[in-house]
Amino acid sequence: NAGVTQTPKFQVLKTGQSMTLQCAQDMNHEYMSWYRQDPGMGLRLIHYSVGAGITDQGEVPNGYNVSRSTTEDFPLRLLSAAPSQTSVYFCASKRQGPYNEQFFGPGTRLTVL
Amino acid sequence: AQKVTQAQTEISVVEKEDVTLDCVYETRDTTYYLFWYKQPPSGELVFLIRRNSFDEQNEISGRYSWNFQKSTSSFNFTITASQVVDSAVYFCALSEAEETSGSRLTFGEGTQLTVNP
Numbered sequence: 732n733a734g735v736t737q738t739p740k741f742q743v744l745k746t747g748q749s750m751t752l753q754c755a756q757d758m759n760h761e762y763m764s765w766y767r768q769d770p771g772m773g774l775r776l777i778h779y780s781v782g783a784g785i786t787d788q789g790e791v792p793n794g795y796n797v798s799r800s801t802t803e804d805f806p807l808r809l810l811s812a813a814p815s816q817t818s819v820y821f822c823a824s825k826r827q828g829p830y831n832e833q834f835f836g837p838g839t840r841l842t843v844l
Numbered sequence: 845a846q847k848v849t850q851a852q853t854e855i856s857v858v859e860k861e862d863v864t865l866d867c868v869y870e871t872r873d874t875t876y877y878l879f880w881y882k883q884p885p886s887g888e889l890v891f892l893i894r895r896n897s898f899d900e901q902n903e904i905s906g907r908y909s910w911n912f913q914k915s916t917s918s919f920n921f922t923i924t925a926s927q928v929v930d931s932a933v934y935f936c937a938l939s940e941a942e943e944t945s946g947s948r949l950t951f952g953e954g955t956q957l958t959v960n961p
Binding site: 764766771772773774775776779789819821829830832833834835837838 | 848853879887888889894935950952
């Protein structure tokens with residue numbers, strides 16, 4: 732199993748550009764999430780999905796869109812990039828059930844100029 | 845609202861010292877889950893342990909041990925005889941028990957542990 736994969740690993744955008752961060756998992760996990768990591772703030776939840784076709788907002792959803800058309804994929808779209816979105820983005824997946832741990836992807840480091 | 849506080853931003857120790865990383869949490873739920881993750885310099889997040897709110901038994905895994913105390917809302921992590929390879933950022937996290945919320949994790953700010961040779 733590849734686990735959770737994310738592409739790209741690094742990305743530089745100009746303010747106003749749009750892009751999609753890709754996330755895929757091959758563990759047939761129902762739950763998938765996107766977090767951003769900023770210095771001194773831990774990881775904060777952006778959006779999450781409890782199954783294909785179902786998404787919801789997390790703590791910091793503004794400026795981001797998600798969709799979940801398949802169990803495996805959960806892309807994160809930046810509509811109009813802003814410098815405040817410079818961060819490291821982690822995708823995670825887990826089996827249904829609150830006791831199960833989240834498996835994280837390797838992360839995408841995004842810089843918005 | 846849930847909150848996790850890791851008051852120690854950075855800790856520096858010399859190899860073989862014992863070190864404790866503090867984690868204090870807030871929640872109104874009676875059922876919840878606590879986790880510790882490690883983030884080494886390579887950047888990935890590695891799951892270390894989980895604990896549910898009904899199990900206050902302490903746990904030991906090799907040089908790692910965890911002390912969960914509901915009375916003080918704390919879930920502290922101790923590394924015994926620290927090694928240079930333990931250098932990493934450590935995150936404590938709290939999960940809701942509500943299934944429809946996707947069991948979202950609320951993370952603490954993280955503690956940067958540096959173990960010097």
